[in-house]
Amino acid sequence: MPLRAGLTLTSVLVLATRLTSPASAHPHVWVTYEVTVVYDKANVTGVEHVWTFDDAYTTMAIEGLDKNGDGKYDREELAELAKVNMEGLKDFSYFTFAKLGDKDLAFAPPQDAWLEYSDNKMLRLHFRLPLAQPAHADAAGLNFDLRSLIIHRL
Numbered sequence: 001m002p003l004r005a006g007l008t009l010t011s012v013l014v015l016a017t018r019l020t021s022p023a024s025a026h027p028h029v030w031v032t033y034e035v036t037v038v039y040d041k042a043n044v045t046g047v048e049h050v051w052t053f054d055d056a057y058t059t060m061a062i063e064g065l066d067k068n069g070d071g072k073y074d075r076e077e078l079a080e081l082a083k084v085n086m087e088g089l090k091d092f093s094y095f096t097f098a099k100l101g102d103k104d105l106a107f108a109p110p111q112d113a114w115l116e117y118s119d120n121k122m123l124r125l126h127f128r129l130p131l132a133q134p135a136h137a138d139a140a141g142l143n144f145d146l147r148s149l150i151i152h153r154l
Contacts, residue, residue: 030054035096035146038128044137046107046130047096047144053123061123073117082115085125096129101141106132 036048053061065077089095098105113127135142 029057033146035144037144038130039137040134042137043134044131044142045134046128048128049094049096049126051125052118053125055122058117058121058123062117073115075114075116078115078117078123081123082113082125085115086110086113086127094127094129095147097145097147098131098135099141099143099145100135100139105135108132 031054032052034050037044038046038048061081062073062078065073065081067077094107094110096107098107108130111128111130113125116124116126118124
């Protein structure tokens with residue numbers, strides 16, 4: 001079973017939606033994320049993400065998703081939204097980059113993506129990004145870059 005070492009990072013990720021005119025305001029999505037570096041024996045095999053979305057995005061995103069009307073949002077009810085989120089993040093490499101020295105490391109496609117509606121009424125996106133090839137944990141220059149970006153869609 002893989003050993004996991006926690007590396008918690010908090011950052012702000014700002015996503016903007018389509019602007020209808022140059023003078024109009026556009027909503028932002030604030031995200032706090034946690035990243036855990038995943039180890040298997042002496043190798044780093046990838047990272048696990050947990051992104052907590054702000055209350056405004058959460059309120060908008062879950063509207064109409066409570067299919068059974070029980071006031072709760074289970075994985076099945078949130079599955080399509082998780083898929084949409086992951087498809088959108090693909091264009092931005094999931095805001096996660098890895099290097100070994102000056103060489104970029106590739107990630108395999110994400111795994112185990114799912115959303116939860118937490119007790120504090122926030123959406124949390126969980127997913128794993130495996131490295132295409134594991135890297136030795138003691139390798140000099142192993143680095144993960146978890147970028148905070150502003151994206152404007154015009």
